[in-house]
Amino acid sequence: MGVSTLTKASKGSLVAIAAALLVSYAGYTGLQSHVASQAAKPAASTVRLQETGSTLLFPLFQAWVPAYKKVAPNVLITPAGTGSGVGIQDATSGAVQIGASDAFMSNGQLAKAPGILNIPLAISAQQIMYNLPGVKQNVHLKLTGNVIAQMFEGKIKYWNDPQVAKLNKGVKLPHLLVSPIHRIDGSGDTFLFTTFMTDTNPVWSQTVNLGTSVTWPQVQTSLGAVGNNGVVQQAQKVKGSIAYVGISWLDNGLKAGLGEALVQNKAGKFLLPTPATISAAAGQMIKQTPKDERLSLIYAPGANSYPIINYEYAIVNKKQASPAVATAVRNLLLWGISPTGGNKQMFMNKVHFLPLPASIAPLSRAQINEIK
Structure with missing residues (x-):
């Protein structure tokens, strides 16, 4: 390679290096300016x-x-x-x-x-849970809204009552007093439960009716609790208890050893609240949703509709x-x-x-x- 060629190449390299340094410096100073401007901005108010x-x-x-x-x-x-x-x-x-x-x-x-x-x-749901010694947790008792209402009214006093036994042929039910547990705080779960009771028991609709707070029937064995957590804790302690529990507390109830009922729907089928049965019920009702979205989804029609959503x-x-x-x-x-x-x-x-x-x-x- 000749001296003139080397000189030209060196000059070209120096020019390229200088240009690169200028770009880097410009980028660095630009970054400095960005960081400074960000630091100068006040933090978002809490x-x-x-x-x-x-x-x-x-x-x-x-x-x-x-x-x-x-x-x-x-x-x-x-x-x-x-x-x-x-x-x-x-x-x-x-x-x-x-x-x-x-x-x-x-x-x-x-x-x-x-x-x-x-x-x-x-969209959520509510299940009916119970503490019944001798009935395994994987045996889900069948209950109708009418039977549940009579338990809370004190008309069905024992778990082996003929009405309960007829629904659960083959299940050995204990002669144990029924202890209904209800919420004593103003509760949306109470609203859901009492709406279902009103829809399925004619006496309930004329007496207790529905609401977030109601006057509960005077039953000697009935108990009150605050919150879903309080209901689960109370049910765990009391043998023979039955309670309505919001579905977000289902896992807690099962861990506490409580059983979960198959509840009869409007079509006469006994169902657990599952994604499929909740979705089926929602599908029957949501088209009725008004602009202000206030709508009860309780007791939806349909063979696969869970009744309390x-x-x-x-x-x-x-x-x-x-x-x-x-x-x-x-x-x-x-x-x-x-x-x-x-x-x-x-x-x-x-x-x-x-x-x-x-x-x-x-x-x-x-x-x-x-x-x-």
Whole structure:
């Protein structure tokens, strides 16, 4: 290689190196400027949201909180399982931003609290559980709504009553007093249970009726409990007990040794609450959902429909304390009903819920977007 060729090559290399250094320096200074500008920006203000209410929804909110913190680190959510009655009261009074409820608000309640939204987040169910020594957990007793109602009314006093025995031929039932357990706090689960009782027992509809709180029949062996957790604990202690339990507490009930009943549906079939039977019931009812989404899904028609299912509601005031709070509530609830967010199967499976149906999600989104 000649000297002139080497000189030309060296000059070309030096030019290339210089150009590269200039680009690197420009990139470095640009990065410095970006970092400096980001550092100069104030951190997003912390927004605190409180949720109280349904103990059936509570395990879902507990699962949502750490997951949503990764989505919106500046939003701090404090959930509390206080019963649907308290959730409704807290949301309508402005004590919290979100009330959780298994029951939608009545026309009378809404008349006293204008601007309150009832927003479905998912679909859940309720099972009937019992503590019956001698009956294995994998033997699911068959019970009708009418028989369950008579147990809670004190008319069926023993587990080997002829009406129970007729439904469970081949099962050795103990001569054990029936101890019905009911909620003593304002409860959406009570609303679901008493709605089912009203639909299946004519006397119940004329006496106890339905609601989040009712006057229970005076039965010597009956017991009260607070929250689904309290019901499961009470049932575990008391032999001969029968109780209504929200499905998010099913696993707890089974771990406590409780049995789970096959409940008769409107078509006369005895079913457990499973994804298939809950979905079948929902499919029969959701097309009736009005714009404000207040609808009972209890006692749906259809051979494969489980009889006690419901929408799980967020009770929220349209008018929040500030734009920042309104935005935080909107974003949380929109994430909550999203199939890639809070309605992901991983969250639904934990609590045995079904995701909000695709045909209902737009109704919930429309309500959520009213929050200002």
